Amino acid sequence: MADLTLRGLTVTPAGSRRPVVADVDLDLRHGERVLLVGPSGAGKSTVLRALAGLLEDDVDASGEVLLDGRAPRAGEVGLLVQDPLDAVVAELAGRDTAFGPENAGLDRSLIWQRVARAHAAARYTAGRDREVVTLSGGERQRLALAGTLAADPGVLLLDEPTSMLDAPTARAVRAAVLEAARDRGLVVVDHDLAGWAPHVDRVVVLGRDGRVRADGPPDRVLADPALLADGLWLPGAPAPQPLDLPAGLLRPDLHVVGDVLRGNGLGLVRRRRGLRPTPPVTVLHDVDVTLRAGVTTPLTGDSGSGKSSLLAVLGGLERPTGDLVAATGFAPPGRPAPHTWRSRDLAARTGWVPQSPEHSFLATDVRGEVRATPRVLGRDTARADALLDVLGLRERADVNPFRLSGGEQRRLALAAALAAGPALLLADEPSVGQDRGTWAVVAGLLAGAARDGAAVAVSTHDAGLVHAVATGAGVHLVAGRSSRGAAAA
Template sequence: MRPAALRAEGWGWQHAGRREWAVRGLDLRIEPGERILLLGPSGAGKSTLLKAFAGVLGDDEGDGAGRLLVDDQDAGAARGRVGLVLQAPDANIVLERVGDDVAFGCENLGVPATEIPGRVARATAAVGLLVPQDRSTAALSGGQQQRLAVAGVLAMGAGAVLLDEPTANLDPRGVPEVRDAVLAATAGATLVVVEHRVDVWRDHVDRIVVLEPGGGVLAQGPPDRVLREQGSALAAAGVWIPGFVPRAARSPRPGGAPLLAAEALAVGRDGAAVARGIDATARAGGALAVLGPNGVGKSTFALTAAGLLPRVAGRLEALPALADGLRADPIRWRSRELLPRIGCVFQQPEHQFVAPTVRQELAVGPRALRLGEQAVSDRTTEMLETLRLGALADANPFTLSGGEQRRLSVATALATAPKVLVVDEPTFGQDALTWAGLVDLFGRLLDEASSVLAVTHDERFADALGADRLVLA
């Protein structure tokens, strides 16, 4: 493997339909074999820069300026030299079986067929993806999909490996496991990692580079020096800096009346259970954090609790304070009945977007409830302000950064004022300021006697909400 050099010369990118530039006037040189931690607040253009270096930003997606070079040639002409793991795990998947998907990049690079099985086996073992190679990629959890994506890039042996939030969907045990696998498998290659949590990578990179929203480089240098000299300013801008902990907005308090109860519940798909024996209650004014390793059925439980998947066995009951005259089983409710009772935020936010602009997306739920146009407008404006999305009101949801998409997906669920909010990894990809804002927002929901059921690996988030714990294993 020959390490690749990466260079930006006055580079910028403006997404189609957007007034503001995601990145502008960026000058940056990454030497062959250098390891970089790329930081910045949500929306600073980190993911955009990685996609551009990998040559996957299309001309119809926006307008560019300046030059991006890989080994002194245009980045778009050097795709075989760069491997990219996208922020959304399922966006990396192209084939139906695990082994085939990991092999896909190798095959496109013309790796001899006799070498590919060994590469696939080593890569999947390195990242801890311990499933049969004929396992359906659609059956993987979000965390397993993330391991799959990293394995595919590692198997390629690219000269530069670009990773966008590679550990964000992993359980705490899996974070150092995958990080160490990446470091071992990319020894000698150029490595650029986007990760909000600095402490995971700070001791394993040569340099930190911080991007300024809509601009170029805000700060760069050896990790210890940047954190020592710029730590306070970076924390104030929303970068997760060790030792700077956002203030939690809510003190723990007990929940009130039960709204949704599970007893001996088994959840799964197509009648096959992935988790059994679940006993849990969501209460008015209370939060429930659903924890556990990747692949144990947390997201499946969340979708079942939200009335979107039928239970396999056991009991899931909406209590009178939630059902309000409807049948007790949420799966039997119509969508208009579900909206003001249970809201749901999917693990992959882009899976729930249906409108061409952020403002129109926020209006979908209120309009489905047949609210008047003034009420729809008021609710939409409130959500834009609350989730700091006002500047993006006319943007296409699919052009937003991962963190911005997550904020939008939460806002769309809140727009119908549900009594129970089911959220899957709500703090994934969020900078520290947005994290604190989400804690404050969910805290206000709890104060208003709503309930929050959150699938999360973020123990700090669960602590901040004073949440009860449900641990699946």
């Protein structure tokens, strides 16, 4: 195994005058474990991409990366990217994990042995014949980790490897990562300082200006209370209070009282027809849910339990079995079931924040993205501009949404979902990738939307978010079924 060195990294995105990281040096000795932290947008993912040699061609970058004093060769540095969908290269899970060993020219039997070991190490249990598109976000995250491990790199770079996992699964995956990295260098980017700090040798802190602010042993670095002001989730610190927003900022364009959407015995069966049909897969079964105006309803459950699928059903993006009815006054005349609505009807009534926020992007710059739905509906864009300020995206207004950090993309998706004043807000893991400050803003927007009269449903593994914003009985899913009477956190 090897030592990895980064010298003088400065990266300026295309079209920007301000570097996202500046003069960053980093030394990783053989077998050393480093936790790289900082506020949202500080350039953590950029540093990992630079170490892996995967910076975009059109960025202005300077600096040098060396592995044992030379340029790294292909496969020697393995990167798990923040969005697991960006790592998908094959239709089936097993083939996806086999990609690295295949490119290394291993014998077929050795490839599948490597795949089996990687799946076990990453706690991926959905099966190698499972279609990747049918996996939950957490399952894809574990599959992407397996693909990184299967390539057997000398250095592991992991970007938010547990961000979309429930707490028990996150602990298991963290243990698997530490076991796999026993004889390798490891750099982890994660907002969960409490989970990683006991297991790393050093903590490196990037400031908001993209420069190294601190570098040293965890107990010394994390003892600095000033890091709270930079938004770091210091171990033992209480969650911040949701931001208190001006009354009426998020008032729905369509006024609804009482139940907005009600589902009884909901189910969802997915199947693929065509040249390569697949057997039907039951994703949801016998789920009851009621969303009320002015109430925030949390949707919780283990990774893969069906939370995102339930949100898709509630948002009219999937056709369910069972009875799903929208309230009179909310539904278009004669169309009570959301899956029968036209796209314009959905846009006028519902704001959707997907788990992979880039799936919702339509415009080539941040300002255009947040204004897109109000403009299509003929509504005022003043609220859209105000949301850019609230979410700290005003200075990024001219940037392409795909050039934002993961946390910034998620905040942009939330702003775009709220900009037209929806009476129903559906948010899937909205707090992932947020520092303390941006978390408080996200929580404040969810709470503010409900306070101003919207019905809000939030799918999340974040128990702190549930505690901060939930005002109604939650729906807890277990293997696609609603566990009636179960705790929502």
